[in-house]
Amino acid sequence: MSEKTRNRSERWHCGARRVCPKCIISNLLTSVFLVEGSGALAQQLTRNSFSMTVGQTLRREGDPFQGLILIRKGVLKTFMISEDGGEQIIDFRFPGELVGLSAMGTGEHMACTIALSAADVCLIRAEDLDDLCNTYPDVRRRLLELTAREVARREHLHQALCGTRAECRLAMALLNIAERLGVATVDHAISFQLPMARVDLAAYLGLTPETTSRQLRRWESHGWLHTRGRDFTIREPDVLHALASRHSSDEEGVHRLARGDSECQWSPDSGLGTDELAVNRR
Amino acid sequence: MSEKTRNRSERWHCGARRVCPKCIISNLLTSVFLVEGSGALAQQLTRNSFSMTVGQTLRREGDPFQGLILIRKGVLKTFMISEDGGEQIIDFRFPGELVGLSAMGTGEHMACTIALSAADVCLIRAEDLDDLCNTYPDVRRRLLELTAREVARREHLHQALCGTRAECRLAMALLNIAERLGVATVDHAISFQLPMARVDLAAYLGLTPETTSRQLRRWESHGWLHTRGRDFTIREPDVLHALASRHSSDEEGVHRLARGDSECQWSPDSGLGTDELAVNRR
DNA sequence: CGATGGTTTGACTTACCTCAAGAACAGTGG
DNA sequence: CCACTGTTCTTGAGGTAAGTCAAACCATCG
Incomplete structure (x- = not known):
C-alpha cells in the first residue's frame, strides 16, 4: 500500500532460498528476513509439508479454514459441484501460488480442491500467519497485497468470460x-x-x-x-x-x-x- | 482468521454510529473503539467525504491507488472499456461497501468507476489505513477478511456466469x-x-x-x-x-x-x- | 412540442450445445 | 509384447438459446 505501483511482470520469482525455491513463502519470508535475519521462522512455517498423489483431494466444500496452502510443485484445481453433478472449475493453481485465500473471509472453504498431478505443498497455519502479520508489517502488507491481486485477477477473468x-x-x-x-x-x-x-x-x-x-x-x-x-x-x-x-x-x-x-x-x-x-x- | 467460521447472513449491519450508519467503516472503527474508546480517529478517517452527481466519474483506468472508497449513499459501477468501445461491467457497489480493494495489490486501478445515482462517499486514505492496521490487529484482520470475502464473492460469480x-x-x-x-x-x-x-x-x-x-x-x-x-x-x-x-x-x-x-x-x-x-x- | 435515450418487440442468424459414435490413448494384466 | 478395458479426445449432424439488426414504443426533459 505504501509501496506503490508494482510492475505486473515482477512476479514472485525469488532467488533460491533455503525452503521453497521460487515460491511465495520465501517472498513473504524475505520481508521477515530483512528484519530478523534468521531462517528459523521459515522452518517453523514450512514444517507442515506433505505430498499429494494425482487425484488426491486436498479439501472439500465446507471444510474449515486451517491456513493457506502453498504449492511447491504440481498443479491443483478447485471446483464446485452443481446439483446436476457437473464440476464448475473455479480455478487452477500452479507452483508458487497460494490456495485458500478466499476462505480467510468466511473461515470456511466453499469449494473442493484436488491435485491434477503429483504435488508437494505446505500448509501455513492461520495462527502462524496471524502472528507473523502482527510482528512484521511487511508481511501483513504482502499478504493483503496478494489477496488484493487475487481480486484483480478474478475481475479480469470476469471481463474475459463475459465479453x-x-x-x-x-x-x-x-x-x-x-x-x-x-x-x-x-x-x-x-x-x-x-x-x-x-x-x-x-x-x-x-x-x-x-x-x-x-x-x-x-x-x-x-x-x-x-x-x-x-x-x-x-x-x-x-x-x-x-x-x-x-x-x-x-x-x-x-x-x-x-x-x-x-x-x-x-x-x-x-x-x-x-x-x-x-x-x-x- | 483466529475468529473462525462466520455466518454468511451475519452481514455488516452495524448499529448507528456517529459516522456512516450501516457501513463498513463503523464496523472497522468498532474494532478500534473497543481498544481506543475515542471517536477522534473516526473523524480523521472520514474527513475526506464528498458527494457525487449521477454520471460523475470517480476514477479512471490507470489512476493510482489513493485509498479505499466507502459508499455511504448511492450506487456506483466499475467497468472496463473493450477496444470496440463496449463497456464490460465488472461490478456494482452499494451503500456500505468498499470500492478499490483490487487496486491495493497493484497500486493502480484497472477499471473506471462512475456513479449511477447521486452518491455520498468518503475516501479512507491508504496511509491512514496502513497506520490503523499497524496499530490495531483487529482492523488488520477485518480488512484482510473483507478482501478475502471479495475473492469468495467473485468465485461464486465465476460459477454463476460460466455454468x-x-x-x-x-x-x-x-x-x-x-x-x-x-x-x-x-x-x-x-x-x-x-x-x-x-x-x-x-x-x-x-x-x-x-x-x-x-x-x-x-x-x-x-x-x-x-x-x-x-x-x-x-x-x-x-x-x-x-x-x-x-x-x-x-x-x-x-x-x-x-x-x-x-x-x-x-x-x-x-x-x-x-x-x-x-x-x-x- | 420535438428530441433524446432507454426499453420493448420482431425477424433472422449464428455460435455454441447436445447427443452420439468413432479414434486415439493409457493402463492393466495375461 | 500384445489383447482388453476404460478414459480422454475428436468428429459429425442437428437443435436451440442467445446474438444481431432494425424498428416501434415510451418515458423524460429541455
Whole structure:
C-alpha cells in the first residue's frame, strides 16, 4: 500500500532460498528476513509439508479454514459441484501460488480442491500467519497485497468470460496457463504440457469439451498451434494474443497478423481495411 | 482468521454510529473503539467525504491507488472499456461497501468507476489505513477478511456466469441486487428500484439488453415479477431463487414450484393465495 | 412540442450445445 | 509384447438459446 505501483511482470520469482525455491513463502519470508535475519521462522512455517498423489483431494466444500496452502510443485484445481453433478472449475493453481485465500473471509472453504498431478505443498497455519502479520508489517502488507491481486485477477477473468467468445477465452486461458507454468518461449514458440484434461479446461471457461476440441483443431489447421495429447506448442503466440484480446469478430485482422502483414498496411489508425469493411458491413 | 467460521447472513449491519450508519467503516472503527474508546480517529478517517452527481466519474483506468472508497449513499459501477468501445461491467457497489480493494495489490486501478445515482462517499486514505492496521490487529484482520470475502464473492460469480444460462444469471443478479440494496421482503414480495440501466445489467452478466428484456417480459407473463421502468417487484422470490440455483434446464421443476405443489402439498406457510395459484397455473 | 435515450418487440442468424459414435490413448494384466 | 478395458479426445449432424439488426414504443426533459 505504501509501496506503490508494482510492475505486473515482477512476479514472485525469488532467488533460491533455503525452503521453497521460487515460491511465495520465501517472498513473504524475505520481508521477515530483512528484519530478523534468521531462517528459523521459515522452518517453523514450512514444517507442515506433505505430498499429494494425482487425484488426491486436498479439501472439500465446507471444510474449515486451517491456513493457506502453498504449492511447491504440481498443479491443483478447485471446483464446485452443481446439483446436476457437473464440476464448475473455479480455478487452477500452479507452483508458487497460494490456495485458500478466499476462505480467510468466511473461515470456511466453499469449494473442493484436488491435485491434477503429483504435488508437494505446505500448509501455513492461520495462527502462524496471524502472528507473523502482527510482528512484521511487511508481511501483513504482502499478504493483503496478494489477496488484493487475487481480486484483480478474478475481475479480469470476469471481463474475459463475459465479453468474449469461445475462441478468445480459450486463447486467453492457454496463454495464461503457459505464463503461470513459467515456460519460456524458445524460438518464438511456446511449448508446455497442459496440466488438466480438456473437460476441466472447458468447464473453467464455461464451454464444452467439444467446442474446445474443435477450436484447437481449427487453430492447428491454420498452423497457429500444435497439440499431441497434452503436449502443446503455440507456434504463433502473437496470433493467439491477438485472438485473446479481441471481443468482436474481427476475423480478418487476425489473419492479417498471421500472414505477417503489419498494422499499417491499409489502415491509417482505425484498423479497418477494405476487406473488413466488406465483412463487417451489414 | 483466529475468529473462525462466520455466518454468511451475519452481514455488516452495524448499529448507528456517529459516522456512516450501516457501513463498513463503523464496523472497522468498532474494532478500534473497543481498544481506543475515542471517536477522534473516526473523524480523521472520514474527513475526506464528498458527494457525487449521477454520471460523475470517480476514477479512471490507470489512476493510482489513493485509498479505499466507502459508499455511504448511492450506487456506483466499475467497468472496463473493450477496444470496440463496449463497456464490460465488472461490478456494482452499494451503500456500505468498499470500492478499490483490487487496486491495493497493484497500486493502480484497472477499471473506471462512475456513479449511477447521486452518491455520498468518503475516501479512507491508504496511509491512514496502513497506520490503523499497524496499530490495531483487529482492523488488520477485518480488512484482510473483507478482501478475502471479495475473492469468495467473485468465485461464486465465476460459477454463476460460466455454468448457467441467461435466465439463471438474471434471476441471480436481481436477487443479489435486492439483497445488497437491503430491501425488505414485505408480504412475500420484494420491491426495489433497479439502480442501473438494463444495458449495464446485461453487460454485467455477459448478455445483451434484448435478452434481458425478453426474459423479464416472460417472467412478467408468468406472474413471477412485475416491472414498470426501473421499479421492480419480485412477486415470487422462491421461484426466482429456484431459477437462480439451477444449471440444467429443469423447466418442469420450476413450474411445479411456481404452481405451489412443493414436496409437501401446496406449502402451507409459503403464503400463496388462491388468486396467485389461479394466475400461475400453466 | 420535438428530441433524446432507454426499453420493448420482431425477424433472422449464428455460435455454441447436445447427443452420439468413432479414434486415439493409457493402463492393466495375461 | 500384445489383447482388453476404460478414459480422454475428436468428429459429425442437428437443435436451440442467445446474438444481431432494425424498428416501434415510451418515458423524460429541455
